[in-house]
Each structure stands twice: as C-alpha cells, then as structure tokens.
Amino acid sequence: MKKLSFMLLASIVLLSGCSQTQVKKVDDTNYVLTHPYNDTPGDLSSHALSSKADDLCPSGYYVTSKNAAKTAEFGYSDEQCASGKNCDYMLEWQIQCVDKPKDKFSIFGKH
Numbered sequence: 001m002k003k004l005s006f007m008l009l010a011s012i013v014l015l016s017g018c019s020q021t022q023v024k025k026v027d028d029t030n031y032v033l034t035h036p037y038n039d040t041p042g043d044l045s046s047h048a049l050s051s052k053a054d055d056l057c058p059s060g061y062y063v064t065s066k067n068a069a070k071t072a073e074f075g076y077s078d079e080q081c082a083s084g085k086n087c088d089y090m091l092e093w094q095i096q097c098v099d100k101p102k103d104k105f106s107i108f109g110k111h
Helices: 002-019 047-056 077-084
Strands: 022-025 030-036 061-069 088-097
Touching: 022 077, 022 088, 077 088
Parallel strands: none
Antiparallel strands: 022 030, 030 088, 061 088
C-alpha cells in the first residue's frame, strides 16, 4: 500500500510540475517557454520544457536560447537550497519548430 501511495504522490508531483510551464506564442513557428524552479540553475536543461516543446512541435524543434532569471542572487550550491534559502528562479527557452528527426533515446543519454 505504501508503494502505491508513493507512486500516486510522485505522479501528482510530476503532473503538477508540467502545469507550471507557461507558453507564449511569438509567431507560427516560434515560442517562448518558461518554468519556475527552486534549485541551482545548473546547465539550463529541463525535462518540463523539453516535454512541452515536443508537444508544441511534433516534427521537431531547435532551442534558440536558454536563460535563467531572478530578481536576486542565484543559489550557488545544493546545500544552500536544501537549507531553505531563496533558490527560486525562472527558466526560459526560446524554441523554433522545424522538421528535424527526433534524437535516438538511450538510457546512457542522447546519441
């Protein structure tokens, strides 16, 4: 029963995370996607934004820019963020829909 409860909770958290992604249509092929995070910025990759980009551009897309923004200093370590410090920021991707084959999936990363 605990395992089922955990799986349901994890599903709810994942689904609620996706609903925080905002989409702004620039024109027929260009979009600005934003998603809030509470962590250190890292490499600006995002499963939530990648998933939304796949939904918007089923034939493929290029990320034309990635930015992280906030009104104060960025969190600089996982320890700082885990201790409750203010590590929230907004991640923004600008994408362009194009005809591009999907990257092959591998458990070891993209090819």
